[in-house]
Amino acid sequence: MPDRHHITVIGGGFAGLTAAITCAESGAAVSLYEAHRELGGRARTADGPYRTNEGPHALYNGGPHWPWLARRDLIGPLARIPLGALAGFRFHRGGRLRRVPPAGLLRLRGRTDAPADRTFHDWATSLAGPDTARAAAHYAAVAIFHHDPGALSAAFVQERLRRATRMPPEAHYPAGGWGRMIGRMAAFARELGVRVETGARVGALPVDDGPVIVATSLDAARRLLGDDPALRWESGRTALIDLAVRRRRGDAFIVSDLDAPGWLERFTAQDPALAPAGVELVQGQLPVTPDAGRAEGVARGEHLLDLGFPGWRERTVWRRDALAAGRTGAVDPPGTTWRDRPAVDRGDGVYLAGDQVAAPGVLSEVAFTSALKAATLAVRATGL
Template sequence: MTTPITVVGGGLAGLTAAIATAETGVPVRLFEAHKTLGGRGRATPPPHVAHDGAHVFYADGPHYTWLKERGFVAGLGWPPLSSAARVGFRTDGRIRKLPPVGMLRAQSRKALSAPVDVDFHTWAAARWGERTATQLANAISVATYDANTGRLSAAFVWGLFQRVFGPKVPGVRWVRGGWQQTIDRMVARATELGVSIETGARITELPTGGPVIVATELDSARRLLGDESLYGTSGLAALLDLAVTEDRRDRHIVSDLDEGGFHECYTMQDDTIAPAGESLYQLQMPVRDNESRADAHERLELFADAVLPDWRSRTTFRRTATAKNRTGALDLPGTTWRDRPAIDRGNGVYLAGDMVAAPGMRGEISINSAITAAASAVAAVQATGQRSTR
C-alpha cells in the first residue's frame, strides 16, 4: 500500500498541495482546524460576497496556468468600458483622473532594474525625487498592506509596481462569484480525487507515518514544528467592506498616493455578489507605526468620504476588520524570495504558504510553494516505495 501524504491546513496552499498530490495517485489526508475550508480565500455568504481585502487573480504566472487548466478560474467577469471614467488617484487630498507626472515617468521605465540590497525609497528618490518615491510606494501598498512600503527591498517593490502599474496592461482577472467560487471548485476536485478531508481538526503534533506538508500560517507552522526560524515580514491594514445603493458619483477604483489606501468596486465586474441596485466596495488602509487600529479605521472612513459621497446614508452592508500578516511575504533590503523559509524542512516535512521560498505575490506564493511541496513529497514516497521493493 502506498504511504499517504498528510496536509495540515485547508486554505489555498493546503488545497493546492492536496490536489497536486492526489493527481499523481498518492493517497492524501487533509486536516483543517476550522469548520470550513478555504482560509483567507473564503468569502462572506450571499447576498453580499466580500473578502478579507483586495482579491484578484493575475493571469501572468504559473499559478494561474495551474488554476486555469483545472477549471478553477472559469466564468470570468469583466468591467464595462464606462468604469474607466471612474478610476482615480488621490494626491494632495484630491481625487484626480491621472497619476502625477513623476509616477507616469516611473511607469514607463519597464526595462529599469532595481537593486536588492537598497530600500525602495532611497533608490526611487535618487531617480525621481522624494515626493514621487513616496507616491510610488503608497501606490503599491495595495499589495503590501504596509504603511512604509518604501522601507522594503527596492527590487521587491519595483517588481510589484511594474507588474501592477507598468506599461503592459496587467493580467487582472475576476472570477464571478468571488474567490469562494474557486475554493468551492478546489474542494470538489479534491473530494473527487479521493482526498480524505477532516475539518474542525486542529493538529498540535506533527503527524507520523509519511511525508507531511504543513500549509498553515507561518506562526502556526513555527509552533507545530518547534522551529523558531520560521518568521517573516508581512503587513497590517484596516479593512472596510461596504455595499451602498448605486450612485454615479461613486468612484470604482482609487489608488491613494497620499496614505497608501486602496478602494475598489467588485460589482463592476460581477453583479452576482450584491443585490440589484447595490454596489459592493472594498477599501483598505495600512496601519502606521505606533498608530492605533481605531485611528487607522478613522483615516479609512475619511478616505471613503472622498470616493463614495454620502456613503453612510446609503449603506446596506458594512463590515470592518484589521488584517495582520495576511499579505504574503514582504522582502526587506538584502533579501529575495529565495531567502524566505525553505519549502523542504528535511525528514519528510515540507512547508507551503504565502510567506515561504517561492516566487509570486500573496496567494500566488501559496500556490507555487504548494505545487513544489507536493512534487517533493510525492518523489519521497515514490523513492521509498522503490527501495522497499528491491
C-alpha cells in the same frame, strides 16, 4: 500499517488545496485537514447577501498559477470590468482626488533593474525624485499591504508596481468571489481521491504516516513544529473595510491613495452578483504601522470614502471593519529576497507552504509556488 505513499496536508486554503491536488495527481494517497468548517483560508468568500473576501483578492494572469488552474478548468467565469467603470479610477494626491496619476509614476513603472539591496524610496528617488518615489511606493501597496512600502527592497516593490500598472491589467477576479474557485478546487481534489476533513484542528504532526505538508500561517506552523524560531518573516498590518452602500451615480470605481498607502475598490462594478440589486459593495485596505490600531486605518479609509463616495454614511446598509495582522503575505526588507524566507523543506519529511514561505511571485502566487515545491518534494519522499 501506514500507507508508505500517504501524504498529509494540514491547511485547506489555496496553498493546501494546490499541494493536495498535485500530490494526488502524482499517485499519492492524500488526507487534508482544515481547522475551519469551510475550506479556503483567507480565500473564503462570505455567504450572501454580501459576498466579501478577507480583504481585496486578485488573480494575476501573469503568474505561474494561472496556466495551472486553467489547464484543470478551475478558474471558472471571470468578472468583467465595464469600460465605463475605468472612468471612475481616482488618485488621491495632495489631499484631493485626481483623474490621472503623476507622469513620473508611469515612466518609473517599466523599470526592471531595481536592486534588492536598496530601499525602493532611495532607488526610485534617484530616478524620479522623492515625490514620485513616494507616490509610486504608495500605489504599489495595493499588492503589498504594508504601511511603508518605500522602506522595503526596491526589487520587491518594483515587481509589484510593474505588474499592478500593466496594461491590459493582469488582475482578474473569479465571478462570485474567490470562494467559487476554491469550491472548484475542493471538488477536483475529492474527485482525485483526496480525503478532506473540515473542522479538524491538528494539534501535532502525525507520526509514521508519510510526509507532511504544513500549509498554514507561520504562527500556526511554528506551534506545530515546536516553536521553531526560524519560522518568522515580516508581514504587514492592514485595516480592512467592507461596506455596502445604496447605488449612486458618480461613485468612484477605485480610489488609490498616493499620499499614504491605501486602496478602495467598488467590486460590484465588475461583479454585480456580489451584492443585492441596487447596492454596491466597496472593499478597502488601509495599511497601519505596527503600533497603530484598526481605528487609524479605518479613519483614513473613511476620508477616502468621503471624497470618492459622497453621502456614503447615509447610504450604508451594511458594514464590517477588521484588522489583518501577519496575514497579508511576506514583505522583503532591503538586502533580502524570497530566497531568504523560511525554507519549504523543514527536514524529517515535513514541508512548508504559504504566502510567507520561500517562493517567487506576488501574493497568491507565492502560496501556489511554495505548495507546488512542497508537493513535489513530498511525492519524491514517498518513492512514487
